[in-house]
Structure formats: C-alpha cells, structure tokens
Amino acid sequence: xxxxxxxxxxxxxxxxxxxxxxxxxxxxxxxxxxxxxxxxxxxxxxxxxxxxxxxxxxxxxxxxxxxxxxxxxxxxxxxxxxxxxxxxxxxxxxxxxxxxxxxxxxxxxxxxxxxxxxxxxxxxxxxxxxxxxxxxxxxxxxxxxxxxxxxxxxxxxxxxxxxxxxxxxxxxxxxxxxxxxxxxxxxxxxxxxxxxxxxxxxxxxxxxxxxxxxxxxxxxxxxxxxxxxxxxxxxxxxxxxxxxxxxxxxxxxxxxxxxxxxxxxxxxxxxxxxxxxxxxxxxxxxxxxxxxxxxxxxxxxxxxxxxxxxxxxxxxxxxxxxxxxxxxxxxx
Numbered sequence: 531x532x533x534x535x536x537x538x539x540x541x542x543x544x545x546x547x548x549x550x551x552x553x554x555x556x557x558x559x560x561x562x563x564x565x566x567x568x569x570x571x572x573x574x575x576x577x578x579x580x581x582x583x584x585x586x587x588x589x590x591x592x593x594x595x596x597x598x599x600x601x602x603x604x605x606x607x608x609x610x611x612x613x614x615x616x617x618x619x620x621x622x623x624x625x626x627x628x629x630x631x632x633x634x635x636x637x638x639x640x641x642x643x644x645x646x647x648x649x650x651x652x653x654x655x656x657x658x659x660x661x662x663x664x665x666x667x668x669x670x671x672x673x674x675x676x677x678x679x680x681x682x683x684x685x686x687x688x689x690x691x692x693x694x695x696x697x698x699x700x701x702x703x704x705x706x707x708x709x710x711x712x713x714x715x716x717x718x719x720x721x722x723x724x725x726x727x728x729x730x731x732x733x734x735x736x737x738x739x740x741x742x743x744x745x746x747x748x749x750x751x752x753x754x755x756x757x758x759x760x761x762x763x764x765x766x767x768x769x770x771x772x773x774x775x776x777x778x779x780x781x782x783x784x785x786x787x788x789x790x791x792x793x794x795x796x797x798x799x800x801x802x803x804x805x806x807x808x809x810x811x812x813x814x815x816x817x818x819x820x821x822x823x824x825x826x827x828x829x830x831x832x833x834x835x836x837x838x839x840x841x842x843x844x845x846x847x848x849x850x851x852x853x854x855x856x857x858x859x860x861x862x
Contacts, residue, residue: 559607560585560597567597568824570609572622573629573648574719575601575754576669576769577811579781580846581648587842588828588835595824598648601625602753609643618643625754626651626719630658630814637816646829647814650719650769651726656862662817663859664829665810666836667771667848671724672798672807674768674788676760681709684792687727687806693765694728696742707742712766714754715745721754723809724767757788770798770805771847780846810851812859820857831855 560567561582571581578600585596599607601624610618620643623632629647636644637660652663673690675681693700693711702708713735714721725732735743745752752759755772766788773790776783790798796805813836819825828835837854844850 571646576650625717627717651722663812710764715751758786774847
C-alpha cells in the first residue's frame with residue numbers, strides 16, 4: 531500500500547467474526563458459592579472473562595475452586611475469607627503487569643491472599659522471580675478503527691509499524707498530528723504485546739520518543755478492549771477474542787463503533803492459524819506450586835481441569851492451545 535494513502539478514507543471489508551458460541555453474559559468477580567475460592571487470581575483484562583467462565587465450569591468434588599477478579603470494578607477486592615485469612619482486602623490490579631506484581635507481593639508477604647495471575651503477555655525477566663507462565667489459550671490482536679475512519683481497513687504490518695513509530699507520512703507532524711495513536715493503559719499485557727509487535731519499547735513510549743502515541747483520553751487512562759475511545763482519526767489495538775465475545779454478547783459490549791482491521795490480507799479471526807499477530811495467554815503460578823494440588827489439578831498439564839474445557843475457551847473467542855498446561859516458561 532502507498533503509505534501516503536493513510537490520510538484518505540478507505541473502503542474494504544469489515545472485521546470478520548469467529549463462530550463463537552453464544553453464552554449468557556459473564557459475571558464480574560466470583561459468582562455463586564463459595565464466595566471465597568482456593569485459587570484467587572487477578573490481572574489481565576483480556577482473559578478475565580474466559581477465566582470467569584472457567585471458574586464457573588470447573589469444580590473439585592463439586593466445589594468451585596477458581597476465584598478470578600476482574601481488572602476493573604470496585605476500587606478494592608477481598609480475595610480470601612477475612613475470618614480465616616485476614617488482611618486480604620487489596621486495591622484491584624488492572625492489567626497483566628499489575629496482576630503479576632500483586633501476586634509477587636502476596637508471595638513475598640506470605641499472606642496467602644493471591645494464588646495466580648492472569649497474563650496476556652510473557653515476561654520472563656528477573657524482575658518477576660519464581661513464576662511459571664502456564665499457557666491455556668491462543669488470542670490474536672488487530673488494530674481497531676471506526677467504520678468512517680481515515681485509516682484504511684486493510685493495512686500491512688509494515689504500515690502499522692510506521693504508524694506506531696509516528697512516521698509523519700502516516701500521522702502528520704507535531705504538534706497537530708492528523709492521527710491519534712492509542713495504546714492501552716500502563717501495565718496492560720495487550721500494550722506490552724502490541725509494543726513488541728510494533729518494534730517499540732515501553733520505556734521509549736513513556737519517555738516521549740513517539741509523541742503521537744497517547745495512553746489517555748480526556749485525562750483518563752485508555753482501558754484495553756474498549757472501542758469507545760475511538761473517533762474517525764484514531765487507532766488502538768484490540769484483542770480479537772475480546773472483540774468477538776463482545777459482538778456475540780457473551781460479555782459486556784464495549785466496542786462502541788469499533789471495527790477490526792485486516793493485517794497483511796488476513797481476516798481478524800482468532801481461529802485463523804495464519805493470522806500473524808498471535809499470542810499465547812497464560813495463568814501465572816508460583817513455580818514452587820507446580821506439583822501441588824489444587825494448582826497441579828487445575829492448571830498444570832494437558833489433562834488439567836482448565837485444559838479439559840475447550841468449549842468454554844472457544845465460547846469466549848479464544849483458540850485452544852496445543853501447549854495448554856505446559857510449565858517450561860519460568861522466570862529465574
């Protein structure tokens with residue numbers, strides 16, 4: 531594509547929806563008895579709904595064991611029964627990074643308040659010691675725009691990289707950029723993943739190296755997978771699984787006018803194995819607990835209770851993962 535055509539309104543196909551199974555809309559935070567669960571987790575916005583679905587589907591001896599707390603909602607959450615495990619009212623973590631940090635804080639304090647973290651990105655650095663990233667599903671990420679956007683509905687990955695590098699041929703020049711280039715809030719796994727695909731670093735984004743990139747609108751952080759942030763001159767990454775789940779009313783529909791773009795000629799379909807911008811999504815557990823029930827029963831290995839729920843995983847727009855339950859991805 532001629533990169534100078536970015537400034538004109540484009541025509542093309544709309545994002546294709548996967549054939550997801552309709553389900554009743556997901557409920558935020560643990561629902562139904564027991565109110566407090568053996569395995570409490572926080573973190574990723576991307577996987578919060580599928581984990582809520584798995585939490586409601588998975589039982590041990592007839593009792594639900596997963597307590598998955600959404601990334602947004604009340605300011606604080608209480609993850610364990612105050613009568614038996616006091617001090618487990620914490621600020622609600624928003625995003626993969628915040629979820630991992632909260633898990634590490636709980637492990638270092640030895641308070642038993644958190645047992646796992648949801649993560650849509652992989653971070654095996656030494657800053658997160660003693661953690662194992664256990665994959666359970668596959669997501670893909672595309673860009674989202676409005677139907678009347680000045681951004682074409684078909685772009686190459688090279689085009690997207692140019693946009694996120696603030697190439698003036700695509701976004702205009704400062705201070706009045708012709709395109710607002712959004713990233714989700716700090717700590718978002720989708721933000722981290724998208725930055726890696728665009729060939730930029732978060733440190734450079736924060737330092738203002740790419741001045742066309744914004745992660746706030748009207749002073750509020752841009753929440754991932756909320757298309758209401760968009761106008762006709764903006765762009766933001768969007769999980770395809772989240773988009774499709776919202777479109778089928780499986781979860782709350784926050785798309786607004788957002789549609790998904792096609793990258794390198796491939797339709798934005800999570801189950802399209804050829805789609806280039808794919809990622810594993812994970813539940814992060816303490817490495818020391820890999821062989822300990824209920825961690826081992828619920829998360830570890832291809833026969834784990836999570837991996838035995840492909841229908842639930844597909845219902846929420848994700849593809850099943852051939853490496854579901856693998857424990858080889860560990861931090862130092």
